[in-house]
Amino acid sequence: MKVKVxxxxxxxxxxxxxxxxxxxxxxxxxxxxxxxxLVARGEPWASxxxxxxxxxxAVDQTMATDDAALREGSxxxxxxxxxxx
Amino acid sequence: xxxxxxREDFDxxxxxxxxxxxxPRIGAVASFIGVARDVNDGERVAAMTLEHYPxxxxxxxxxxxxxxxxxxxVIDILVIHRVGELKPLDQIVLVAVTGxxxxxxxxxxxxxxxxxxxxxxxxxxxxxxxxxxxxEARESDDAARERxxxxxxxx
Numbered sequence: 001m002k003v004k005v006x007x008x009x010x011x012x013x014x015x016x017x018x019x020x021x022x023x024x025x026x027x028x029x030x031x032x033x034x035x036x037x038l039v040a041r042g043e044p045w046a047s048x049x050x051x052x053x054x055x056x057x058a059v060d061q062t063m064a065t066d067d068a069a070l071r072e073g074s075x076x077x078x079x080x081x082x083x084x085x
Numbered sequence: 086x087x088x089x090x091x092r093e094d095f096d097x098x099x100x101x102x103x104x105x106x107x108x109p110r111i112g113a114v115a116s117f118i119g120v121a122r123d124v125n126d127g128e129r130v131a132a133m134t135l136e137h138y139p140x141x142x143x144x145x146x147x148x149x150x151x152x153x154x155x156x157x158x159v160i161d162i163l164v165i166h167r168v169g170e171l172k173p174l175d176q177i178v179l180v181a182v183t184g185x186x187x188x189x190x191x192x193x194x195x196x197x198x199x200x201x202x203x204x205x206x207x208x209x210x211x212x213x214x215x216x217x218x219x220x221e222a223r224e225s226d227d228a229a230r231e232r233x234x235x236x237x238x239x240x
Contacts, residue, residue: 009136009208010219054222061141063204077138077206081222084135084166084207085119085178085198 008079014048032066088146092169115190116181123173128213135168138206149200157193159184202226
């Protein structure tokens with residue numbers, strides 16, 4: 001399954017890119033599994049995900065919990081807690 | 086329900102006048118303006134950059150406005166949030182709520198801000214004398230949002 005992954009703010013800077021297109025192995029089918037798979041790729045993902053508390057995720061531009069399912073073509077974003085206003 | 090994310094400054098007076106002129110049922114306008122400060126967490130702040138998630142940010146704000154309209158009997162809600170480079174004294178955000186009476190307008194305005202602070206994808210990066218730093222989310226903002234859980238319509 002192919003997905004688009006976006007990174008924002010400090011996570012974007014730590015990873016050194018704002019997006020990537022990824023072909024996921026079968027079994028990586030929700031937000032938590034994708035995060036674990038990214039961290040298992042090693043650096044820079046491991047450190048970037050490790051240094052920020054409470055990283056949040058969105059799937060197709062809606063806030064998502066760990067168990068949110070991914071589909072072919074999903075847009076998945078990871079980012080630190082928001083600080084607008 | 087107008088929601089705008091923009092780099093440019095806004096004229097709160099003109100925005101509120103336009104919102105108010107749209108409907109003769111309006112008897113109250115409650116508004117909030119968030120402004121960039123020159124101190125945060127004990128450090129001087131010379132400037133900040135606001136990043137957002139184009140597309141999702143607008144959807145999140147529209148969803149927050151829709152929730153407020155379901156919860157309170159208000160007439161209209163305007164949200165304008167700036168992104169990009171901002172300096173102390175610059176306006177960051179405007180929330181204006183119109184309604185027949187003040188109680189619902191005040192409550193809805195505060196609800197929109199409390200949800201915006203915790204649910205809308207914006208991130209601030211500050212320039213201080215020691216360099217740049219990402220602003221950390223505050224637990225007090227989560228607590229402010231939680232006050233509205235369980236369908237509370239008053240703080």
